[in-house]
Amino acid sequence: MKAAAFDYVRPETLGQALHILSERGDGARILAGGQSLAPALNLRLAMPEVLVDINGLEELRFIAASDDVLRLGALTRHVDLARSEEIAHRCPLLSRAAAQIAHPAIRHRGTLGGSLAQADPAAELPACALALDAVIVASSSGGERRIAARDFFLGLYQTALRPDEVLTSVEISGLSADRIYGFAKLARRQGDFAIIGLALAARRSGRGLVDLRLAFFGVADRPMLAVRAAAALEGKPDATQSMREARAALQADLNPVSDLHASAAMRLHLAGVLLERVLAETLEPLR
Amino acid sequence: MKKRVRMIVNGDPVEAEVAPRQHLADFLRETLGLTGTHIGCEHGICGACSVRLDGAVIRGCLIFAVQADGARVETIEGVSDSGEIADLQAAFAARNALQCGYCTPGMLLTAQELLMQSAAPDREAIREYLSGNYCRCTGYQAIIDAVEATAKARREAKQ
Ligand SMILES: Cc1cc2nc3c(=O)[nH]c(=O)nc-3n(C[C@H](O)[C@H](O)[C@H](O)COP(=O)(O)OP(=O)(O)OC[C@H]3O[C@@H](n4cnc5c(N)ncnc54)[C@H](O)[C@@H]3O)c2cc1C
Ligand code: FES
Ligand code: FES
Numbered sequence: 001m002k003a004a005a006f007d008y009v010r011p012e013t014l015g016q017a018l019h020i021l022s023e024r025g026d027g028a029r030i031l032a033g034g035q036s037l038a039p040a041l042n043l044r045l046a047m048p049e050v051l052v053d054i055n056g057l058e059e060l061r062f063i064a065a066s067d068d069v070l071r072l073g074a075l076t077r078h079v080d081l082a083r084s085e086e087i088a089h090r091c092p093l094l095s096r097a098a099a100q101i102a103h104p105a106i107r108h109r110g111t112l113g114g115s116l117a118q119a120d121p122a123a124e125l126p127a128c129a130l131a132l133d134a135v136i137v138a139s140s141s142g143g144e145r146r147i148a149a150r151d152f153f154l155g156l157y158q159t160a161l162r163p164d165e166v167l168t169s170v171e172i173s174g175l176s177a178d179r180i181y182g183f184a185k186l187a188r189r190q191g192d193f194a195i196i197g198l199a200l201a202a203r204r205s206g207r208g209l210v211d212l213r214l215a216f217f218g219v220a221d222r223p224m225l226a227v228r229a230a231a232a233l234e235g236k237p238d239a240t241q242s243m244r245e246a247r248a249a250l251q252a253d254l255n256p257v258s259d260l261h262a263s264a265a266m267r268l269h270l271a272g273v274l275l276e277r278v279l280a281e282t283l284e285p286l287r
Numbered sequence: 288m289k290k291r292v293r294m295i296v297n298g299d300p301v302e303a304e305v306a307p308r309q310h311l312a313d314f315l316r317e318t319l320g321l322t323g324t325h326i327g328c329e330h331g332i333c334g335a336c337s338v339r340l341d342g343a344v345i346r347g348c349l350i351f352a353v354q355a356d357g358a359r360v361e362t363i364e365g366v367s368d369s370g371e372i373a374d375l376q377a378a379f380a381a382r383n384a385l386q387c388g389y390c391t392p393g394m395l396l397t398a399q400e401l402l403m404q405s406a407a408p409d410r411e412a413i414r415e416y417l418s419g420n421y422c423r424c425t426g427y428q429a430i431i432d433a434v435e436a437t438a439k440a441r442r443e444a445k446q
Contacts, residue, residue: 001329008290008307008353031354038349039330042310051307053354079343103419105397106331108343109350190418 003041007050014059014139014166020052021164022141028052030166032075032114035106060113060168065090068175074113074167078102081112091172093132093181093199097124100183103191113167116152119159119222122193124185126153127217130225131181131199132172138165146171153222178204182282184274188261194218195261198274200282207237207286214275219256219267226253229275243279247272292356296321297365305352312336312347314355315362323363323392327421334420337393338362344400363392372399374440378433386424393420398434406442410435 011017021028027049031037040046054060055075062073063086070090072081081087081098088095101107101115101124115125116136129136129149136147138161145165152160161167182200187193196218202209212234214226228249236242256267289304296319303318310329315321315338327333329348336347339361366372372395378384385391394417401408401416408416413434414427422430 002313003308003310003351005306005308007288008351010354010356034349034351034354035331035346038310038346038351041308042329042348051351055354103334104400104416105334105337105344105346105419106349108340108345190415 001042001044003038004044004047006041006048008053009050010053010056012056014057014168017052017054017057017166018139018141018164020050021166024050024052026163028163030054030117032117033077033110034114035102035110036114036118036120054166060166062169063087069171069173070175072112072170072172074111074169076112078107078110078112078115079104082107090175091132091179091181093128093183093201094125096181096183097128097199100124100185100197106191112170116170117159117161117167119153119157120193121156121220121222122195122197122218123223124194124197124199124217127197127199127215127223129170130223131201131213131215133174133201133213135171135173136167137169137171139168140165144168150225156221158222176203180204180209180282180286182278184278184281186270186274196256196267196270196274198271198278200278202282204286205235207283208235209233209282210235216254216271216274219254219271221257224254226250226271226275228253233279243276246275250275290353290356292353294355294357295359297361297368303352307351307353309352310336310348311338311340311350311352311355311360314352315347315360318352321362321364323367325389325392327389332421333390334393334397335390337396337420339366339396339400344396363396366396366399375399375402375433375437378437378440379430382429382433382436384425384429384433390420390422390424394422394430398430398437402434402438402441406438408434408438 029048031051031053060073061075064071078098078101081094134149138145185194185197199215202212212230214230217223229246232246232249256264258264293302315324325335327335331349338347
């Protein structure tokens with residue numbers, strides 16, 4: 001199908017973009033990589049009056065690292081996340097996750113900001129943002145807001161962003177040398193959205209993990225932190241011993257959905273499988 | 288309201304008025320007559336609409352022509368006429384890696400991109416790189432064969 005008619009503007013500065021958004025109100029829609037929005041337009045699931053193309057905003061295109069903080073511009077494309085040496089060095093979770101998103105042609109266009117704003121519950125990057133305790137920075141003509149990832153994802157395709165706000169960057173801090181990550185995604189075919197996936201972030205402590213954060217995607221209407229399962233594993237020198245407890249805790253942490261791709265029971269089972277797999281792989285280098 | 292766009296398509300400058308809602312694949316086909324870019328699903332799933340934009344293969348149905356203002360676009364006609372992928376095309380023909388040919392332009396452009404990045408991709412890597420390009424005819428094996436054979440021939444030609 002073809003998109004319904006819309007007007008199109010391509011501002012050159014963030015200031016211009018924010019001005020247009022505040023003038024055009026609900027009729028305006030931000031266009032970043034277009035890899036979620038263009039399908040919705042072509043299927044006429046979305047029919048905005050005007051597209052505000054932010055691809056000309058060079059100020060949203062950066063990868064900046066200082067001390068233990070990584071700042072990523074909203075227009076960082078999936079391919080840039082997957083290929084950047086800076087990111088591979090500072091926060092390899094993002095490199096791994098981005099390489100698993102869709103297919104090369106989609107990774108060439110899709111952006112970090114677009115993926116977070118889209119808030120698909122089965123998407124990789126929102127779960128990574130949650131695992132990394134990232135801060136999402138948004139601007140409107142009224143000023144800037146900093147939103148913790150845990151307060152950002154509100155439900156199916158729902159975020160804390162207001163229609164007049166542009167997500168400008170993502171900040172990840174606490175990237176000390178003892179940080180350690182794990183990642184896995186299950187899908188029927190390469191490049192499909194996940195049936196279920198897990199992003200793990202922690203710090204090494206002896207042979208165990210502390211500050212453990214387990215963010216599951218594809219289980220509910222938004223990415224979910226498995227807090228009880230993480231507590232069961234926190235600081236245990238031999239996490240495999242605590243695995244039974246952790247898997248049981250997943251029942252309380254996650255309330256998986258049933259859909260065409262998998263039943264709730266299958267998802268809960270797979271969550272346990274992934275937890276065991278990712279944990280074993282993450283702990284392997286500490287043995 | 289229509290917008291004026293300028294871009295370089297297969298090396299030639301092009302200027303046109305486009306409706307913002309027209310995606311790039313439709314623009315190439317209908318305004319420029321470059322019908323080698325195919326249209327399947329129009330929502331990013333099949334890869335039939337693959338074209339190069341500023342050097343990277345993208346979905347022609349997920350970008351509007353108005354967004355390509357100032358860009359360099361290459362289609363299957365361009366890479367075919369320049370001879371860039373003549374060996375890959377010959378390998379596709381030799382292995383029967385196409386039947387109806389609907390997916391072929393997208394397959395060729397995507398496979399060529401992989402071969403430019405990686406001299407010796409194994410079958411798994413080829414499958415992964417082509418995973419976003421659907422073929423309803425061949426069952427993929429012959430396509431993987433052709434890409435693998437081209438990689439090998441190019442390596443041998445270099446030595
Ligand atoms: C075939 C296919 C398979 C895919 N598979 C996966 C997958 O496995 N995993 C995955 O995670 N994704 C997948 N995607 C989606 C892809 O990752 C998108 O790139 C991503 O979801 C959206 O990013 P975008 O930059 O393309 O955003 P757009 O499509 O441009 O925008 C998406 C939404 O976010 C809003 N928005 C965009 N940028 C901003 C901003 N800076 N501030 C405020 N609002 C903004 C837009 O208004 C729109 O509502 C797939 C897409 C396709 C077509
Ligand atoms: S027509 Fe573009 S991906 Fe199918
Ligand atoms: S040859 Fe017919 S779809 Fe691939």
